[in-house]
Amino acid sequence: MKNSIRTAVIICFAFLGALPLRGQELSLEIPLWATPPTENNGLTGPETKVGSKGFTANVSYPVLKVYRADAARNTGTAVLIVPGGGYGALAMRQEGDPFAAWLAGQGITGVVLKYRMPNGHHRIPLEDAKQGMRLIREHAREWQIDTARIGVMGFSAGGHLAATLLTRYEATSRPAFGILFYPVISFDDRWAHRGSVQNLLGADSTETMKTYYSNELQVTPQTPPTLLLLSNNDGTVKPRNSIMFYEALRENRVLTALYIFPSGGHGWGFRDTFAYHEIMKTLILQWIAELWPEQASAPK
Numbered sequence: 001m002k003n004s005i006r007t008a009v010i011i012c013f014a015f016l017g018a019l020p021l022r023g024q025e026l027s028l029e030i031p032l033w034a035t036p037p038t039e040n041n042g043l044t045g046p047e048t049k050v051g052s053k054g055f056t057a058n059v060s061y062p063v064l065k066v067y068r069a070d071a072a073r074n075t076g077t078a079v080l081i082v083p084g085g086g087y088g089a090l091a092m093r094q095e096g097d098p099f100a101a102w103l104a105g106q107g108i109t110g111v112v113l114k115y116r117m118p119n120g121h122h123r124i125p126l127e128d129a130k131q132g133m134r135l136i137r138e139h140a141r142e143w144q145i146d147t148a149r150i151g152v153m154g155f156s157a158g159g160h161l162a163a164t165l166l167t168r169y170e171a172t173s174r175p176a177f178g179i180l181f182y183p184v185i186s187f188d189d190r191w192a193h194r195g196s197v198q199n200l201l202g203a204d205s206t207e208t209m210k211t212y213y214s215n216e217l218q219v220t221p222q223t224p225p226t227l228l229l230l231s232n233n234d235g236t237v238k239p240r241n242s243i244m245f246y247e248a249l250r251e252n253r254v255l256t257a258l259y260i261f262p263s264g265g266h267g268w269g270f271r272d273t274f275a276y277h278e279i280m281k282t283l284i285l286q287w288i289a290e291l292w293p294e295q296a297s298a299p300k
């Protein structure tokens with residue numbers, strides 16, 4: 001796959017005949033940690049639904065929601081899915097379960113990470129993401145997953161967390177690939193999504209910490225291949241975030257592609273009213289298939 005940047009030239013006739021496929025049902029939900037982790041986010045009380053889109057807030061009990069691949073189509077690939085929400089809530093309905101169910105129907109196990117909100121405890125989200133990757137590996141045989149084919153997918157602030165995992169993984173938590181949707185990447189004041197910075201760092205919002213979490217500065221030749229998708233008119237997270245990460249990947253000779261849709265704004269997730277919804281699905285499957293061309297997963 002050649003490094004590429006596609007902009008407003010992506011138009012509707014690129015639909016390529018893709019048709020929607022049925023998704024799979026939730027297979028199981030498991031606690032992320034067998035015993036409570038050392039660091040607590042300080043949040044008390046039950047989880048709540050907030051806003052018109054029903055984001056899940058006040059998350060202090062993290063879980064994995066597993067949608068196992070359709071057995072007849074199973075490719076052995078799995079994706080840890082990290083919803084966004086500004087590090088203050090989680091867009092589970094838009095960026096979590098629907099994506100996992102669709103991927104499962106395509107032969108890819110989708111695992112939604114309901115991670116703890118940091119509430120200023122900046123280490124917590126990354127620790128949850130690493131643990132999510134470790135748990136998928138631990139259950140790989142049971143879930144019929146190839147441990148060399150476990151990737152991560154993140155949206156908005158969840159894209160920042162996924163990008164942090166892609167650049168700060170350990171041997172047991174390294175993703176094979178990344179797919180980032182309209183991600184927060186930089187904590188540089190010129191480009192940052194201020195709410196994400198505030199919610200993640202809290203009182204520790206120093207220039208040193210902002211640099212530490214500016215993921216465009218953390219890319220190395222060992223960063224996994226990464227696909228980025230966003231809209232040109234995103235008014236919430238500046239498109240420059242994705243462009244800087246793409247450029248850093250290219251400079252380090254990491255396999256990458258960047259697709260900028262002409263419209264759609266921010267937060268379209270798996271919403272079928274997004275004008276490029278079908279094209280987006282095709283691009284995701286093509287990207288994964290081209291990583292392992294011997295076992296392509298294409299829509300039928």
